[in-house]
Amino acid sequence: MSTTTPETRTNRWYLSSAPILRALVHLCAPMAAAMIVGAVYNVINAGFIGSLHDNVLLAAVTLGTPILGLVMAVGGVFGVGGGALISRLLGGSEREPEKAGEIKHVASFAVWGSVIAGAVLGAAGLLLLGPLVTLLGADAATASATGSYVAVMLAFVPVLAAAFCLEQLVRAEGASRQVMVGLIASTIANLALDVLFILVLPWGVAGAALATGLANLGVVVYFVVWLQRNSEHVSLAPRWFTLSPAVLKPVFGVGVGELLQTSFLIVTSLVLNNLAAAYGDGPLAAMGVAVRIAQVPEFLLMGVTLGVLPLLAYAYGKGDRTRLTAALRASAITVGGIGAVFSVALLVFRDQVVTAFISDPSVLALGVTILTAQLVAMIANGFAGLITSLFQATGRALAATVMSVTQGVLFIPVVILGNLWFGLPGIIWALTVTEAAVLLVGAGMWFASRRAIDRGLAEGSAERADASLADAPA
Numbered sequence: 002m003s004t005t006t007p008e009t010r011t012n013r014w015y016l017s018s019a020p021i022l023r024a025l026v027h028l029c030a031p032m033a034a035a036m037i038v039g040a041v042y043n044v045i046n047a048g049f050i051g052s053l054h055d056n057v058l059l060a061a062v063t064l065g066t067p068i069l070g071l072v073m074a075v076g077g078v079f080g081v082g083g084g085a086l087i088s089r090l091l092g093g094s095e096r097e098p099e100k101a102g103e104i105k106h107v108a109s110f111a112v113w114g115s116v117i118a119g120a121v122l123g124a125a126g127l128l129l130l131g132p133l134v135t136l137l138g139a140d141a142a143t144a145s146a147t148g149s150y151v152a153v154m155l156a157f158v159p160v161l162a163a164a165f166c167l168e169q170l171v172r173a174e175g176a177s178r179q180v181m182v183g184l185i186a187s188t189i190a191n192l193a194l195d196v197l198f199i200l201v202l203p204w205g206v207a208g209a210a211l212a213t214g215l216a217n218l219g220v221v222v223y224f225v226v227w228l229q230r231n232s233e234h235v236s237l238a239p240r241w242f243t244l245s246p247a248v249l250k251p252v253f254g255v256g257v258g259e260l261l262q263t264s265f266l267i268v269t270s271l272v273l274n275n276l277a278a279a280y281g282d283g284p285l286a287a288m289g290v291a292v293r294i295a296q297v298p299e300f301l302l303m304g305v306t307l308g309v310l311p312l313l314a315y316a317y318g319k320g321d322r323t324r325l326t327a328a329l330r331a332s333a334i335t336v337g338g339i340g341a342v343f344s345v346a347l348l349v350f351r352d353q354v355v356t357a358f359i360s361d362p363s364v365l366a367l368g369v370t371i372l373t374a375q376l377v378a379m380i381a382n383g384f385a386g387l388i389t390s391l392f393q394a395t396g397r398a399l400a401a402t403v404m405s406v407t408q409g410v411l412f413i414p415v416v417i418l419g420n421l422w423f424g425l426p427g428i429i430w431a432l433t434v435t436e437a438a439v440l441l442v443g444a445g446m447w448f449a450s451r452r453a454i455d456r457g458l459a460e461g462s463a464e465r466a467d468a469s470l471a472d473a474p475a
Contacts, residue, residue, distance in 0.1 A: 012175035031181030033304025061146035074263030076165030082256025083111030084169035092318025104234040109241035115166040123158030150206040157214030167224035191216035254398025258405030265409020291371035298343035306386035313394035340380035381436035388443035
């Protein structure tokens with residue numbers, strides 16, 4: 002266990018008492034930057050595969066993508082739940098120092114739980130590789146390549162799950178800059194390994210999967226070393242692993258929502274693609290372009306909603322109502338501002354932006370419509386994501402889970418009915434309608450939870466005041 006380092010004290014200061022705007026920039030900007038770099042990598046990685054001029058290989062990577070999403074969700078079960086709990090305990094340790102001793106149990110459970118769950122999932126997938134490849138949608142032409150890609154990914158599932166989990170634990174300490182460094186370094190390493198395994202060595206999609214696995218192994222090493230050297234309370238030693246309900250309940254209560262959300266996103270993506278495909282290649286192409294354009298502001302909003310979570314959790318654990326309210330207000334203004342600026346800019350220059358990707362006039366008009374729908378959905382999703390982070394930060398497990406699954410539960414009937422009643426426009430606007438409904442559900446639960454959140458803050462404030470009186474000189 003390391004002693005407190007200057008870097009750790011600085012990160013703690015951002016969580017505890019830094020001006021809100023400075024804290025938001027410190028926590029959110031690196032997250033947004035790392036996510037945008039990751040999105041750029043996805044495009045470049047597809048370019049490496051595409052350079053082989055074999056559509057079967059591109060199809061194999063596309064078909065295997067849900068596996069990576071599911072693995073990240075497994076890591077999220079332990080990482081998001083464990084990270085939120087660690088931030089609350091760090092805040093609570095300011096009034097009850099003994100709470101800091103619980104952090105090592107949470108961290109050890111989260112990391113080793115993600116590794117064990119990943120090993121079980123990976124082994125099961127390898128044993129059932131044939132049926133799994135068929136389930137992913139591979140046909141006779143793509144089955145072999147898809148199987149090669151998925152098999153290598155499954156072999157690295159424990160590493161991938163641990164990498165995502167550790168990312169959340171480092172963020173829980175307020176070290177967003179270190180997370181950004183780790184993720185960007187991983188992306189660069191992944192690109193270098195892509196060149197080696199795909200362009201130099203003729204390993205194709207198996208090489209792409211191997212590059213991803215090895216790059217994430219590097220991330221695991223980086224985060225483990227950083228925590229060992231800089232974290233005052235986190236320990237990843239197996240001896241601190243516990244199955245205590247005091248750890249399992251809050252971790253799974255928040256984390257299971259991540260797994261359900263990702264599972265629903267995979268299902269809804271498959272449903273949407275199948276429905277849109279019935280209208281030809283044009284709508285699919287237009288939808289793909291619009292989604293990629295909207296990804297930049299969407300990732301910026303996600304950087305805010307994910308980055309602010311440790312700040313909200315720390316303030317709640319500390320019982321600091323003023324800081325929690327200020328952080329929530331500033332985050333909401335930031336989400337609204339980013340959403341408004343990008344939406345106005347993209348809507349004003351929508352023809353020029355979409356033309357850069359699409360030349361067919363009929364598809365161009367459709368792409369503009371889809372982009373408009375995506376931007377409106379993006380703003381609603383940003384505010385809904387902020388409400389979800391508040392629920393996760395304050396330990397409102399049921400509310401966080403409801404927010405995570407509502408989109409999937411609502412989207413499928415909305416898109417199917419929209420297709421039946423309005424045809425292609427119904428498909429295009431289904432996500433917008435769903436995101437607006439999710440935001441309304443979240444706002445309703447937030448108002449219903451305000452008293453419970455206030456009680457938790459009041460209890461923290463009272464305990465802090467009692468501790469101050471106990472420490473005061475006679």
